[in-house]
Amino acid sequence: MREDWVVDAPIVGRDYQPPCPDQVIENVLENVLHFLTARRDRNAVSLVCKSWYRAEAYTRSELFIGNCYAVSPRRATERFRRVYSVVIKGKPRFADFSLMPVNWGAHFTPWLSALAAAYPWLEKVYLKRMSITDDDLARLSLAFPSFKELTLVCCDGFGTSGLAILASKCRQLRVLDLIEDELNDDDDDDGADWISCFPADGTCLESLSFDCIEQQINFPALESLVARSPNLKKLRLNQFVSLEQLHRLIVRASQLTHLGTGSFSPSQNLAPPPGPGGNEPDYGPAFAACKSLVCLSGFREVVPLYLPVIYPVCENLTSLNFSYANLNAQELHSVISLCHKLRTLWVLDTVRDEGLKAVGATCKDLLELRVFPIDAREDSEGFVSEVGLLAIAQGCRKLRSILYFCQRMTNAAVIAMSKNCPDLVVFRLCIMGRHRPDHVTNEPMDKGFGAIVINCKKLTRLGISGLLTDEAFAYIGKYGKLVRTLSVAFAGDSDMALKYVLQGCSNLQKLEVRDSPFGDSALFAGLQHYYNMRFFWISSCKITLQNCRQIARTLPNMVLEVFTNMPVAVQDEDEFVDTLYMYRSLAGPRNDNPSYVRIL
């Protein structure tokens, strides 16, 4: 603690001793460090010497835990003493795709216990892919009187009863964002009316997101909540809020900056014919009054007839999420042609290549694009192709991040994007049909991805797909020096592919590999590097149990877990492991793993 270097010596006559130079430096350091927020900078500072380590530990106010099992809660809270905000990430990303067995882990409870003991002043918690229970939510509400912000992304284990307790006890709550969580409610009818539980005399709410809650909410209570939340800027509704209800909300909250529109369709009990005018509220002016609106999402059951009501806000929009909206090219065009300031766009592939051409023509400042498939099967029709990608490449030169699902692609289009969009930081192309080559030349997609790593010098995240040989990996290993996250599926010919990557990509942090012909020798190639990585996931490849054991022996600070996606344990007699998930850890093997997850 602080006893080893005193800040202020009391001035008492002859006994006065001016602080020694070391102490002065540490005081200064501490004050300077308050301005240092970037994690990497702080980590670097802490390595300089012991006193710098202490000073940094004392002044770090945000604790980021990239893998909840990499360090024990106690160790983290003992080192960092004045933390106000915590970010914890649990399961690896492939857990989202049903590749992990149920109850694998990533429980928030032990972290909560440590945080509650160490940081009673805690204000913010951000969890991603963790399991948090209703009990945890209750304890959290009671343990932190100043609690202000809770964000849960892709979490599970809790339900509306936990939310009800949180809403009623955390009177200073400013942010409650539930993003793509899976709530636990057993029966749709038994959900708790958590919306009614917020403080009756007014709330501090600035952001409320519940678009992932698949239940009706008490609408009158929501209306009243919005009315008594003067600071509310971000509101994201679920699909059970109809257009009329949305209207009632936004007329009371024209100060909103971010709006998730819910279903964006009229409620069922309106007499036909539907359509603007008639006995419907006038949606246009209500939207027009929201002059600060910059981000729109929702549109879960969009009736395109009503899209014109958002035209007035389009010119100021910087972010638009149409990824649940089944819109065709023309419907998208009517909106997008007004969105000149758009920086982020998520759409469904129903907009087709023509829709993407409209995007390329208007959205010159676009930084992030995601195109999702309406039919996510590998043999689905696929409505976008290299034509759309090319249109984006030609129009959106400032593009930094792209996620693109398609069934047909060419190397030429990918190469064109690599040249036109040199600022790309994230490039994730998912050709849904497995092993699909360039559909014009019938060649593997090696050259395309090669061009990306060569030309996009800032690239840190790469997702590859399609027919790929070892050549693609040679490119990645040679040129992808800044790549931190790499996602591989159904790719490569031999172990050389993985070797290129493990030996070439010096900044690799997160590697996820599935269904590729990589065996034991590939794994050995990375022995020098694994400890620099956050994790390595490899499933449905040709990795033997014996080899995993050997690696576990060779690298004592790595935790190696072997499992399948079913709650069935890997047997000693098994030759191949289905999934190997390994990560560095200061905490050693965890003790909360279910019996069917073996730790070697």
Added chain:
Amino acid sequence: MMATTAERGVYRTIDFEETELRLGLPGGAGGGGGSGAGGGNESEMAKNSFKRGFSETESKVDLKLNLSMTAASSKVLESRNASDATGNKKMKEKVTAGDPAKPPAAKAQVVGWPPVRSFRKNVMAVQKNSSDEAEKKASSSVAFVKVSMDGAPYLRKVDLKLYKSYLELSDALGKMFSSFTIGSCGSDGVKDFMNESKLIDLLSGSEYVPTYEDKDGDWMLVGDVPWEMFVNSCKRLRIMKGSEAIGLAPRAVERCKSRT
């Protein structure tokens, strides 16, 4: 490079061949046609049947098929080449897309591919079902339903479209809730539920039975209706104790009676 192209062609064929084999029942009695070399690998096959990936085609099935199916596989390659004048690329697309005459479910689906979160898949499935345009397209690609088991502390979601029969589903459920047993199921899971006396025995015991809520909101015993109909009408699954499911039996028993 030539070698690898040929290799790849073989892998694609193996996919298709494997699909045909799969129309039988994995791991159960009488599983699959023609996979004579199956023997000791069958339990592994069953375990891996829900993780259809490269490793299975490559390491396990590859060996079996090379022994017994090489002649057949080259025939298949030939016939496909002959029927498809537009050449190699189209052939690959056709194989991956499956025979248009067969329903899409005939192609072995891989878990977690394409990498789209189940939340999104589910939302899309619901939307597609409710729009006119969607009816022209293939029927809903996923059917995620919540599964709960009395006494188990967690819920799961399963995609019914991943399975082709009651037996596959019960295998998967059995592994998910490991103390759960569907009771005795012969080679045809449906059949046992049709057998009245066995049904009564099953229901009066303390073994768990799966029940489901259908579109009309009725709770029924799983196994009541043909598999396809079940997948299209099941909204949610609940695994309850046999004795508790007695109340549902009369309908099932009635149907048994009306069929015999």
